[in-house]
Amino acid sequence: MHTASPHTARLINDRMAYEVLLSHGPLSRAELQQRTGLSRATVAELVDRMVESGLISQAGQAQTRRRGPNALLYGVVADRAHVAGVEVRPDRILVSVNDVTGHQLGTAELPQDPAAEPDRLVYDAITAALADARIGGLDGVVIGTLGVVDPVSGDVAYIQALPTWHSNLLPGLRARLGVPVLVENEVNLVGLAEHRLGAARGHDTFALLSLGEGLGGAVILDGRLHRGRSGGAGELAYAPTGVGGGRLNQLVDGPAVRALAARHGLPAGDAVEAVRQAAPRFLDELAERVTVAAQGVCAVLDPGFVVLAGEIGRAGGPALAARVEERLREATPLPTQVAAGTVEGDPVLRGAVxxxxxxxxxxxxxxTT
Known part of the structure; x- marks a missing residue:
């Protein structure tokens, strides 16, 4: 068993205290000690150390009535660094620039341009968001993109909807920005967002089904994202249904849900609105279809917890999730909870940030951990 060096121990303690301040600050030294479980002397040293390094600063005084001066409060320095989350869609690129607390400072939206180099297009969108935020640079970027991301190179391998987006996005952006850049599949980022912020908090193993205009999935095993050998884990659209040679996306993607809605006399032009109306017979049939996808995932992975995300999954809410859970209980002996995604706003961008x-x-x- 290896014992951490004094330097490593200080880093671990500093990071723990910093994350507590991010989540619960501003706090006094006594409150920080209580929440971290560290000794009074250790907290005093790390507070002084992080103040000196510019990570945290004094943020007023506690408003408690007591004899003598009130305790000083400490909070993170929000503008110490900035990051950008980027979402690549078939028709546009969205960017959110945020400070270290996650507060959004600026945004941008640019239309897709098939003739433009992908790295240039994303760079221009980031530049526009920086101008909106009125800051000069970034300390990190995460990009959520459609398609498959090569887990070895970290770059886009294949995007069916964007045939020109298959090379040089990652190295091109790193060269243009000069900061760490990560490219990730967009559904994987939704899975990570639900794990950190939403329905899957507290579940370190689960599967996510993204139900929207298309069908996708994400797999989290023991708290880590599972990408697969080529980055294609979760590409459920290509899985067969076993019915007439069809594929899963033909059961539950946007066109399939719109056709199902039309058969039930619901607004056929808007799949999400049809789901929101929650007609029981329509939801029953939709749940039957979603269960086909969920059952295959459960049979292979036994995740114990499934999140229904995407616009259709979230619109179906608890009503659709309960129906799928009931049908899974009948179809498989593996105990599986099903919940609707709860991350508000744009889950891809939130996951990227x-x-x-x-x-x-x-x-x-x-x-590194």
């Missing part, structure tokens, strides 16, 4: 901030914090404290 969350992971960008996690990478920034690891970099700040020189730790």
């Amino acid at each position: 969350v992971i960008a901030l996690e990478r920034l914090h690891r970099q700040t404290f020189g730790l």
Whole structure:
């Protein structure tokens, strides 16, 4: 058993205290001691150390009535660093620039341009978001993209909807920005967002089904994202249904849900609105279809917990999730809870920002875990 060196122990303690301040600050030294379980002397040293390094600063005084001066409060320095989350869609690129607390400072949206180099297009969108935020640079970027990301190179391997987006996105952006850049599949980022912020908090093993215009999936095993050998883990759209040679996406993608809605007399032009109306017979049939996808995932992975995300999954909410859980209970002996995704706003962008901030914090404290 290896014992951490004094230097490593200080980094671990500093990071723990910093994350507590991010989640619960500003706090006094006594409150920080209580929440971290560290000794009074250790907290005093790390507070002084992080103040000196510019990670935290005094943020007022506690408003408690007591004899003598009130305790000083300490909080993170929000503008010490900045990150960007990027979402690549078939028709546009979205960017969110955030400070170290996750507060959004600026945004941008640019239309897709098939003739433009992918790295240039994303760079221009990031530049526009920086101008909106009125800051000069970034300390990290995470990009959520459609398609398959090569786990070895870290670059885009294949995007069916964007045939020109298959090379040089990652090295091109690293050269243009000069900061750490990560490219990740967009559904994987939704899975990470639900794990950190949403329905899957507290579940270190689960599967996510993204139900929207297309069908996708994400797999988290023991708290880690599972990408597969070529980066294609979760590409459920290509899985067969066993019915007439069809594929899963033909059961539950946007066109399939719109056709199902039309058969039930619901608004056929908007799959999400049809699901929101929650007509019982329509939801029953939709749940039957979603269960086909969920059952295959459960049979292979036995995740014990499944999140229904994407616009259709979230619109179906608890009503759709309960129906799928009931049908899984009948179809498989593997106990499986099913829940609707709960991350608000744009889950891809939120996931990108969350992971960008996690990478920034690891970099700040020189730790790899």
